[in-house]
Amino acid sequence: MFPAPIERQSKPAQWLYKVALPISLILWLLPLIAVAVTSVRSGGDITSGNYWGWPTSFNLLENYTAVFQDTPLAKYIWNSFRVTIPTVIGAVALSTMTGFALAVYKFKGNLFIFFLFIAGNFVPFQILMVPVRDLTVGIGLYNTSAGLAVFHIAFQTGFCTLFMRNFIRALPHELIEVARVEGVTEIQIFWYVVLPLMKPAMAALSVLVFTFIWNDYFWATVLTQGSDVQPITAALKSLNGQWISRWHLVSAGAIVAALPPVAMFFLMQKHFIAGLTLGAVK
Amino acid sequence: MFKGKINQRKVAPFLFLAPGVLLFLTYVVFPVFQSMNISLYDWDGLGEKTFIGFANYVELWDDEAFWTSFKNNIIWLVLYMLAVPMGLFVALFLNQTVFGIRLVKSLFFFPFVISQVVVGLVFGWFYDPSFGLLSLILESVGLDPIPVLSDERYVTYGIIVAGLWPQTAYCMILFLTGLNAVDPEQIEAGRLDNAKGWKMLWYVVLPQLKPATFIAVVVTVIGALRSFDLVAIMTQGGPWGSSRVLAYYMYEKAFSEYGFRMGYGAAIAVVLFLIMMIYITGFLTKMYRDERGL
Numbered sequence: 127m128f129p130a131p132i133e134r135q136s137k138p139a140q141w142l143y144k145v146a147l148p149i150s151l152i153l154w155l156l157p158l159i160a161v162a163v164t165s166v167r168s169g170g171d172i173t174s175g176n177y178w179g180w181p182t183s184f185n186l187l188e189n190y191t192a193v194f195q196d197t198p199l200a201k202y203i204w205n206s207f208r209v210t211i212p213t214v215i216g217a218v219a220l221s222t223m224t225g226f227a228l229a230v231y232k233f234k235g236n237l238f239i240f241f242l243f244i245a246g247n248f249v250p251f252q253i254l255m256v257p258v259r260d261l262t263v264g265i266g267l268y269n270t271s272a273g274l275a276v277f278h279i280a281f282q283t284g285f286c287t288l289f290m291r292n293f294i295r296a297l298p299h300e301l302i303e304v305a306r307v308e309g310v311t312e313i314q315i316f317w318y319v320v321l322p323l324m325k326p327a328m329a330a331l332s333v334l335v336f337t338f339i340w341n342d343y344f345w346a347t348v349l350t351q352g353s354d355v356q357p358i359t360a361a362l363k364s365l366n367g368q369w370i371s372r373w374h375l376v377s378a379g380a381i382v383a384a385l386p387p388v389a390m391f392f393l394m395q396k397h398f399i400a401g402l403t404l405g406a407v408k
Numbered sequence: 409m410f411k412g413k414i415n416q417r418k419v420a421p422f423l424f425l426a427p428g429v430l431l432f433l434t435y436v437v438f439p440v441f442q443s444m445n446i447s448l449y450d451w452d453g454l455g456e457k458t459f460i461g462f463a464n465y466v467e468l469w470d471d472e473a474f475w476t477s478f479k480n481n482i483i484w485l486v487l488y489m490l491a492v493p494m495g496l497f498v499a500l501f502l503n504q505t506v507f508g509i510r511l512v513k514s515l516f517f518f519p520f521v522i523s524q525v526v527v528g529l530v531f532g533w534f535y536d537p538s539f540g541l542l543s544l545i546l547e548s549v550g551l552d553p554i555p556v557l558s559d560e561r562y563v564t565y566g567i568i569v570a571g572l573w574p575q576t577a578y579c580m581i582l583f584l585t586g587l588n589a590v591d592p593e594q595i596e597a598g599r600l601d602n603a604k605g606w607k608m609l610w611y612v613v614l615p616q617l618k619p620a621t622f623i624a625v626v627v628t629v630i631g632a633l634r635s636f637d638l639v640a641i642m643t644q645g646g647p648w649g650s651s652r653v654l655a656y657y658m659y660e661k662a663f664s665e666y667g668f669r670m671g672y673g674a675a676i677a678v679v680l681f682l683i684m685m686i687y688i689t690g691f692l693t694k695m696y697r698d699e700r701g702l
Contacts, residue, residue, distance in 0.1 A: 128587065128595050128613045132504050144506065151512055157530040157573070158518060160541075164533075175539035220428040227424035231417065237699065239429065241692055246436040248688045250633055252658040253677040256446055256453075256670050257439035280435030283428050312420035341523040343637045348663070359525045363641070373533070380529065384522045391521045395514060402578075403585035406620040 165189055165377035172373050185374070193378040197365045198353045203382065206357040208271040209278065209346075210339045214332050216279035217286050221331070222324060224283065225290025226316055230302060240291060247284035251344050254281075262349055274349045274357075278339050286331050289404055293327040294320060330401030333394045337387045358383040440681065447674035454668070464675035473649050474676065477657040480564050481633065481683070484653060487568045488575060488632035492624045495579020496617075500609075502580070503587045517581050519574040528641030531570035532557065557643050560650040567638050567651060575631055579624040586620030587613075622694075629687050633680065654680040 132143050152159070164177060166186045176182065193199050228240050258277055259268070267273025297320070305315050346360035353361065358379070365379045366372050391398050447464055449457040468474045502513050519527065534541050535556040543553030556566040590613055598612040614621075636655040639645060645652040645660060652660070654676055662673030 127503070127592060128590055128608065129500055129503065132506060143504070147506070147509075147512060150501070151515055154516055155518065157527070157534065158522070160533065161526065161530055177533055177536075177539050178541045178544060220431065223424040224428035227421040231421035233418070233421055236421075237696075239425065241695070242437065243432065244695065245688050245692060246432060246440075248630055248684060248691070249436065249440060250655060250677065250680045250684050251636070252655050253443045253674075253681040254436060254439040255443075255659070255677065256662055256674055257442035258435060260453075261434070261439075276431075277435055280431040283432050284436065287428065312416050316424070337521060341525075343523065343525050343640070347640075348659075359523050362523075362525050362529070376529065380523075380526045384526060387521050387523075388518070391517075392514070399581060399585065403582050403620075403623070406582045406585045406623050407589040 161377045161380055164374055165381050167374045167377075169372070169374060172371050177373075189374050189378045190382075193365065193375045193382070197375065197379065198361075199358070199365065199379050199382060201353055202356060202358040202361045203386075205271065205355055206340055206359070206383075206386075209274045209357055210336055212271075212275040213278040213282060213339045214335045216275065217282035217335050218328050218331050220279065220283045221286030221290045222321065222328065223316075224287045225294055226320055228287065228291040229294035230315075230320075240287070243284045243287040247281075247288065255348055259348055269350050269352065269355050271355055274345060274355075277345060277349065278342070282335050282338070286335065289331055289401065290324070290327055292404070293324065297323055326397065326400070329394060330397040333390050333398045334401040336390050337398075340387050443674045443677055443681075446671055447678050449671040451670045452668045453662075453670045457671075460671070464672050467672065468675055468679070473652065473657060474654075476649060477652040477654045477676075478679075480651065480653045481635075481680075483564055484568060484571075484632040484635050485629065487565070488571065488628055488635075489625070491572050491575035491579050491628050491631075492621065494572065494576045495581075495624060496583045496621075498576060498580040499583035499587060503584060513584065517577050520577040520581070522574075524571075524574065524637035525641055527570055527574060528638045531566070531573075531638075532642050535566055557651075558647050560647055563643055563647065563651040567635075567642050570642065571631070571635060571638050575628060578627060578631075582620045582624045582627075583617060586617045590616045626687070626691060630684075633684050633687075654683075 132140050135143075160178065163181060164172075166184050166189060167176070167181045168183045168185050171177075171182055224243070228236055262268045262273045262277065265273075267276065301319055301323075302315055305319050310319070340357075341359060342357070343359045346357045350356045350360065353364075362376065362379055362383060365376045446457075448459060448461060450460045450463070451457040498516060502509065502516060533539070537543050537553045537555035537558070540553075542556065546553050554562065556562045594612055594616070595608070598608050603612060634655065635653050636659070639651055639653055639656045640659075643651045645656050649657075658673045658676040658680065661669050661676060
């Protein structure tokens, strides 16, 4: 193990490490702690500019009730789910199929198609912006959750295919050969032989795609407008009052908005990290 | 019967590929070429398109705002790379087995899980000249507050610092995974040879972290060139466009109140795409070699 385990060091060094750890964690998370504390501040603190000091009062219930009652936060959160969930299902479903095709079959153009998916995945969003917006307007899906989700499904399929293809490649190929000898059709091989083994990959991609799409800001601003459809990321700033600062409410909104991906991450941490660190270990 | 099976194996991959490939072509591949095409036109997004050849690119050449954005993109690329060594440093710091370390690692990763919109908002408060933490700190040591986000000299650096926070967390998780897989025998062998600290890191550990480093560099480059959210949230490109990056300038030209110049915006996007293409080509070449090497 590198660095050497701290247990092998001298007692003072161990002490120092154990003190440094929580301090560095607090410093590292200070920006988040600031949001959390601001979300329970009173409106008076905000007006008087008390953002970093001790709150004059703790308005946990008031603020979180107010942000749901006085702003369309619940609607925005719901909008986020309406885009994120279909995208997760769509991208994972499509990429199990593309990944399967690219991993199992030898045919001309296999590597080309695979590389196309990878390259597309790296493209800067802005070069897609004008045509995708036109297309979305053209098929009548501008400012709908469906329009946003369809684009996300298409784009995420690139990354998901890369992941799925490499995952299936690492499975023992004999499984498929044996099934073929038994006279099983290709669709049955996909459904009964390969798919059950892909559960960990599907879990990893689901949490990753969920987080990516939930946190998307750019496409939400390009393809939607107004509180009927806009997801929470695009709308967060609008929770602030037009004339008076309501940063305590914005903070409460930010905390609520962060909960789904954070919960996802904690519940499925192993899968999340496995997906994110794909290729980081040979 | 036998022939039917062979044919099935020929047709099956295309049936499995069809839905994904069609959607990907429609929404990702074709739009790249459409944008290249649009960049040769003068177009407000609604009326007639007028073909003007490379006039948009010629105009870019003399557009000061374009060069400011371009320069900022370079600054982003260079400084964002700090996330890689910083991530390695944090990973080395946390690669222990003391009580509660798993939770600490998860919490260190938090900045990457939350939205950049939130990151931008908090760092906006942090920099605020009247109530921000930065100015409070500066005042406490007797210095004047620095309005980071409204000063042309500092604004881009201020935003990059905000971006480094989640990006370092991302690199950290890559290196933690990499460190986990480092061969313990080689470490012990190094210890017997009296390799310690930096020497051990440089000659024994880092070579084994090569795959993790590669991924960290790739995702950091992409992150730097995609920088849009933070600029949009923290400064909207200001003051006076001094914190714009190509991604943001393009958006501004094409969609914002400054007018709907689709062709000009597309030309900016093409330039950004070409910069990215350098990296995409490099990445694919490496992948191609790995594939052949299997």
